[in-house]
Amino acid sequence: MAEEKSLNFIEEIIEKDIKDGKHTTIATRFPPEPNGYLHLGHAKSIALNFGLALKYGGKTNLRFDDTNPVTEETEYVESIKGDVKWLGFSWAQELYASDYFDQLFSYAVRLINKGLAYVDDSTSEEIANQKGTPTQAGSNSTFRNRSIEENLQLFMDMRAGKYKDGEKVLRAKIDMAHINMLMRDPILYRIKHAHHHRTGDAWCIYPMYDFAHGQSDSIENITHSICTLEFVSHRELYDWFIEKLEIYPSRQYEFARLNMTYTMMSKRKLLQLVNDKHVNGWDDPRMPTLSGVRRRGYTPEAILDFCDRIGVAKRDNLIDIGLLEFCVRDHLNKIANRRMVVFDPLKVVITNYDERLTEQLPSENNPEAAENGIRTMPFGRELWIEQEDFMEVPPKKYFRLAPGQMVRLKSAYIIKCEEVIKDINGKVLELRCTYIPESKSGSDTSGIQVKGVIHWVHAQSALPVEVRLYDRLFTTEDMGSIEDDFTNHLNPTSLEVKTVYAEPALAHAKVEECFQFLRMGYFCMDPDSNTKKLVFNRTVTLRDMWAKAGK
RNA sequence: UGACCUAUGGUGUAACGGUAACACAGCAGAUUUUGAUUCUGCUUUUCCAGGUUCGAAUCCUGGUAGGUCAACCA
Numbered sequence: 219m220a221e222e223k224s225l226n227f228i229e230e231i232i233e234k235d236i237k238d239g240k241h242t243t244i245a246t247r248f249p250p251e252p253n254g255y256l257h258l259g260h261a262k263s264i265a266l267n268f269g270l271a272l273k274y275g276g277k278t279n280l281r282f283d284d285t286n287p288v289t290e291e292t293e294y295v296e297s298i299k300g301d302v303k304w305l306g307f308s309w310a311q312e313l314y315a316s317d318y319f320d321q322l323f324s325y326a327v328r329l330i331n332k333g334l335a336y337v338d339d340s341t342s343e344e345i346a347n348q349k350g351t352p353t354q355a356g357s358n359s360t361f362r363n364r365s366i367e368e369n370l371q372l373f374m375d376m377r378a379g380k381y382k383d384g385e386k387v388l389r390a391k392i393d394m395a396h397i398n399m400l401m402r403d404p405i406l407y408r409i410k411h412a413h414h415h416r417t418g419d420a421w422c423i424y425p426m427y428d429f430a431h432g433q434s435d436s437i438e439n440i441t442h443s444i445c446t447l448e449f450v451s452h453r454e455l456y457d458w459f460i461e462k463l464e465i466y467p468s469r470q471y472e473f474a475r476l477n478m479t480y481t482m483m484s485k486r487k488l489l490q491l492v493n494d495k496h497v498n499g500w501d502d503p504r505m506p507t508l509s510g511v512r513r514r515g516y517t518p519e520a521i522l523d524f525c526d527r528i529g530v531a532k533r534d535n536l537i538d539i540g541l542l543e544f545c546v547r548d549h550l551n552k553i554a555n556r557r558m559v560v561f562d563p564l565k566v567v568i569t570n571y572d573e574r575l576t577e578q579l580p581s582e583n584n585p586e587a588a589e590n591g592i593r594t595m596p597f598g599r600e601l602w603i604e605q606e607d608f609m610e611v612p613p614k615k616y617f618r619l620a621p622g623q624m625v626r627l628k629s630a631y632i633i634k635c636e637e638v639i640k641d642i643n644g645k646v647l648e649l650r651c652t653y654i655p656e657s658k659s660g661s662d663t664s665g666i667q668v669k670g671v672i673h674w675v676h677a678q679s680a681l682p683v684e685v686r687l688y689d690r691l692f693t694t695e696d697m698g699s700i701e702d703d704f705t706n707h708l709n710p711t712s713l714e715v716k717t718v719y720a721e722p723a724l725a726h727a728k729v730e731e732c733f734q735f736l737r738m739g740y741f742c743m744d745p746d747s748n749t750k751k752l753v754f755n756r757t758v759t760l761r762d763m764w765a766k767a768g769k
Numbered sequence: 770u771g772a773c774c775u776a777u778g779g780u781g782u783a784a785c786g787g788u789a790a791c792a793c794a795g796c797a798g799a800u801u802u803u804g805a806u807u808c809u810g811c812u813u814u815u816c817c818a819g820g821u822u823c824g825a826a827u828c829c830u831g832g833u834a835g836g837u838c839a840a841c842c843a
Binding site: 536 | 792
């Protein structure tokens with residue numbers, strides 16, 4: 219019963235192209251600039267580009283847009299490749315815009331020969347002034363009418379390193395009065411005596427984005443070049459180069475980038491968070507980077523499901539981060555094994571339980587996945603329960619522990635609170651309880667029905683572990699609308715670290731393994747863990763209707 | 770004060786001239802040895818004004834609102 223899923227606007231274009239015979243197969247590309255780590259916005263683009271190729275039997279190239287040597291590094295290339303693979307995609311070819319530097323150079327020469335490009339000695343301020351404004355036409359550069367021969371010679375000299383950075387640029391000769399600012403003689407090449415992460419010192423001139431991207435698409439025979447909305451006005455230039463150069467006509471289509479509540483997705487600002495140590499690196503679990511959410515415990519399946527649910531369209535959007543959390547809970551609920559961990563311990567002494575005795579009680583690893591089997595938990599006279607699970611004066615409908623009340627210890631026995639031990643300040647130190655021997659989980663003959671079920675750990679065998687409790691990084695819902703410094707909106711309590719008490723089975727956890735700590739949330743073992751100390755990151759809390767009700 | 774893009778519940782997305790639907794969120798209930806999960810039900814929607822049409826979210830015109838564009842960034 220495959221439910222017919224409606225097509226997004228790009229799929230409609232592709233299906234029409236195939237139906238019309240324009241293409242028999244498609245080729246897309248994912249074109250990151252290696253100047254930062256990939257984030258959830260990129261995941262949307264990756265899912266789209268690779269997903270389309272998979273759906274229509276085409277291919278997707280991974281192409282690094284590395285035309286600016288001063289910001290780009292090999293470290294970023296490696297992280298990007300790792301992230302794409304982690305999401306589960308395989309690229310047809312690993313390519314670099316820098317692979318095409320020779321080709322791009324000859325394209326520039328072709329344009330010069332056609333009288334469509336010229337070398338300009340103007341300073342960057344002069345060029346900016348010549349641009350005009352959106353409502354005001356620009357003016358021609360005084361160098362605009364150099365001869366083809368002179369332009370050719372000058373361009374060769376630029377390449378040969380005769381000039382310093384900023385001394386000259388190569389510009390397209392289009393129309394300084396064009397209504398589209400990008401068509402006002404855009405810069406094609408600039409001089410940068412900088413070391414490139416791949417081409418080393420072979421070049422001292424580098425093409426601009428507009429002169430590299432479309433041509434790279436064309437060289438690779440990309441049929442559908444998909445990018446975000448801010449490139450809409452670049453399309454006219456993209457098409458101009460294809461037309462004047464008479465090369466394979468790739469076509470550009472634009473979709474709305476992902477925006478998410480309480481999140482900021484700008485590589486520049488994420489870099490600042492890292493550099494200014496507001497977070498502990500690109501893979502800090504609070505970061506919206508793929509390496510961050512991975513370390514946080516998000517699964518590729520959850521992220522891809524999220525990308526699928528948010529859809530692809532052309533209007534600006536602000537997705538509720540709650541949807542991402544829904545997706546990860548939905549997946550983790552199915553795959554994560556359960557463990558009991560007490561965060562704020564309150565001692566419980568079972569007065570009628572033999573202190574020399576310890577039982578090993580079985581408990582299912584995951585009620586949603588019986589095949590995951592069971593593990594056993596030690597049970598004895600002294601236990602830890604959650605402070606939250608006891609109230610001396612409970613409100614109505616509180617069905618946890620209170621004086622004289624009964625509660626079920628998950629996978630163990632029903633206990634009754636007989637006595638509350640307090641210090642001189644009235645602080646509750648310990649609970650004296652009795653257990654009902656016939657109420658043993660799995661063989662309960664007591665006939666007692668209790669509404670409350672709580673988690674617990676055996677005091678003597680409890681394993682102290684560190685948990686890192688994350689909250690949203692920013693306190694403002696729409697970070698795109700702020701006008702002051704974004705660091706003013708950082709959440710000061712986005713990380714809380716504490717030591718908690720876990721059942722012994724957690725000792726066998728592996729790095730990146732996800733668990734549901736019963737009633738506390740989903741957690742994932744952090745790579746900081748070692749044999750002396752285990753560390754778990756809280757991926758997301760559980761949905762909690764009781765907390766929501768305000769107790 | 771120009772050009773371009775966009776406008777559907779709280780948030781997203783669909784409906785392709787035939788009488789607005791799906792998901793998340795919210796609310797209510799059932800089940801539950803996780804106040805989780807699961808299940809059931811409910812609330813809430815076509816930016817405005819004209820026009821075309823038997824019929825408009827959809828087509829046309831004009832407004833309005835939001836976004837984008839003046840880096841030797843991508």
